[in-house]
Amino acid sequence: MERGAAFWNRQRRAPLYEALINHARRRPHPFHVPGHKMGRSFDQEGKDLFQSLLAIDLTEISGLDDLHQPEGVIAEAQALAAEAFGAEETRFLVGGTTAGNLALVLAVCRPGEKIIVQRNCHKSVYHGIMLARAVPVFVVPAIDPVTGVAAGLRREDVERALNLHPDAKAVFLTNPTYYGMGIDLAKMAAVVHRFGIPLLVDEAHGSHYGFHPELPQSAMRCGADASVQSTHKTGVAMTMCAMLHLKGERIDRSRLYQALGMIQSSSPSYPLMASLDLARRHMLTEGTQELERVLALMKRLRERIATLPWLLFPELAENSVYTTLDPLKLMLCLRTSSLSGFELKQVLERHDIYPELAAPDHVLLASSTGTCPEDVERVWQVLERLAPPSAGSANLLARTGAVLSSSFVREQVMAMHEALASRRIAVPLEEAEGRIAAEMVIPYPPGIPLLVPGERIDAQVLQRLVFMRDQKLHAHGVHDPDLATIQIVT
DSSP: OOOOOOHHHHHTTTTTHHHHHHHHTTTOOSSSSSSSTTTTTTOOOHHHHHHHHHHHHSSTTTTOOOOOOOSHHHHHHHHHHHHTTHHHHHHOOOOOOOHHHHHHHHHHHTTOOOOEEEEEOOOOHHHHHHTTOOEEOOOOOOBBBOOBOOOOOHHHHHHHHHHHHTOOEEEESSSSSSSEEEEHHHHHHHHTTTTTOEEEOTTTTOTTSSTTTTOOTHHHHHHHHOEEEEETTTSSTTTTTTTEOSSSSSSSSHHHHHHHHHHSSSSHHHHHHHHHHHHHIIHHHHHHHHHHHHHHHHHHHHHTTTTTTTOOOOOTTOOOOOEEOTTTEEEEEOSSSSOOOHHHHHHHHHOOOOOOOEEEEEEEOOOOOOOOOOHHHHHHHHHHHOOOOSSSOOOGGSSOOOOOGGGGGGOOOOHHHHHHSEEEEEGGHHHHHHHTBSSBBEETTTTTOOOHHHHHHHHHHHHHHHHHHHHHEEEEESTTTTTTTEEOOO
């Protein structure tokens, strides 16, 4: 896309950040919240570290605008973000992609209305469906036969669901996945739009998409009606910061704004919002060059890892079940039974390398513009020194923790919100087969529900729950963190 001098002159500004700095420089007398009064009263030990942020930790006073009714510098910052990310409108989120996903479901669905959903979506999409009291129509993702992880949706599966449920109000999918795998969003958007409904995309891990030729295009550039990006995950905003991008007229924006007003704090953090303003500017003015550097680093790391017979990683091929792959994500898949993903994570952490995620047969490394040569070299040094016996072409899918398509298919006996509101009891995990789940079991990370309320607990999911318990894996949504028991509907 052609970008002239006027575009770059606008994008070099950071209006919200600039307004906060200018206000702090006036050394004002703050008779308003927050109580630390721009850092004048704060814990003495922490003051040195927090002081610079406390000076701009302000509130909706004159000149600083209001996130819930933006008309000044926040409105200007959001307009610049929309221009940068190819949207018609952008809204800042201080509750992460979670807030955007919740608001989108509430905007498109009323109680009892259907929404077509990718079964391996983030828990926030499920929570939105529960709040809206909507009816999910789950579509099972394709499974990558090389790594055994769930990838994206097939267009033919989505089209089949749309034909079976012509009254569905939207399609909500995840692109890219936690592992960086993606689909052809432009073709998917064309399919969905033939049915006259919006395509909503959880693009939490794709805020950098479209900013370098080696990266996939963003959802907005591919024709999605809405996308939510965690600008803190692959961008440089502070944790909890995200953006909701909009395009077209298929979404009732007044309902969306109302939902955002209910979900987000009435006292949003100004440092967080300012970091979104800066993250947008950084990606345009410095990010492309930094991406060039880190993409070369990750390419070289892959070349070196390819020489290790006990490891493999996803590579885009003609027969892949995904059509795009984020080069900033590196999934280290083990081809040996002498070392698990959890054990590899422990080895890495002993050398001060902290991965994004570990699973029975893999470890996920997430790089970004902030990844430096020393980081990458340290990973290679540790991996090179390890020499576990190789299993050659070991079948990763044969491992107990592997994902199968059927892992996402089970009987939905009652609506999720009804199951949550039902009477419940806790039973030993081994006695739960055939019963109806009254709680959500969410391995975390990545935050994708293995079991949702209202589903019947079958033998396969029970086996996976027992595996989680025995491996002491961390889960959200459960009353018993040890998974000795599980809550069922009585």
